[in-house]
Amino acid sequence: MNFCKNCGHKFNESSGICPNCGSRIGKDSKNISPTPTSRIEKKKSQSKNKKLVAVGSIIGVLAVVGVTPFMLKGFHKPVTKTNIAATKKIEPSNNESSQAHQSTEKNSTQISSDYILPDSDKKVLSLGDIDIIPKWRLRIARNEIYARHGYVFKSKDLEKYFSSKSWYHPNPSFDGSLSEIERKNIATISAREDSL
Known part of the structure; x- marks a missing residue:
């Protein structure tokens, strides 16, 4: 029985590619039983990648939220009141x-x-x-x-x-x-x- 070195899936000797993960199968891959650690390590690696993506996304959102007020500050300049009505002098009697x-x-x-x-x-x-x-x-x-x-x-x-x-x-x-x-x-x- 032949097992893929990458994913541990059983494969047919005539096949040169693992039907499960698509990796090339060499001559030295025959009669190697899958090790539980290779599957666990793969799952850990995938889990770790997902965590890194999640953490990266959170950091990105926080950076955008933190920077946005400073970017918008120039767009919202305070409006100063101006005296539109001119001061009018009245001639006294x-x-x-x-x-x-x-x-x-x-x-x-x-x-x-x-x-x-x-x-x-x-x-x-x-x-x-x-x-x-x-x-x-x-x-x-x-x-x-x-x-x-x-x-x-x-x-x-x-x-x-x-x-x-x-x-x-x-x-x-x-x-x-x-x-x-x-x-x-x-x-x-x-x-x-x-x-x-």
């Missing part, structure tokens, strides 16, 4: 012009960093001008317009905040009248506060 001129003279000697919105008494603000200011600072910015006129605050936190500013001088006789620019800015700031 004669009385408002006089008040604005006096306010300008006072403010020219003061540091603008003391204000959240240094020009809120001079120009109409758009939502784009205030869109990055947090809600708690918007409250102060809105009241800053009143504070410029010396409004006496009943709220302790606002009173404490504005009392620390060199430009704030309480004026109990302030009647609450504001310029058109200031009224529009208060409305814009309030609308932004309500949206947050």
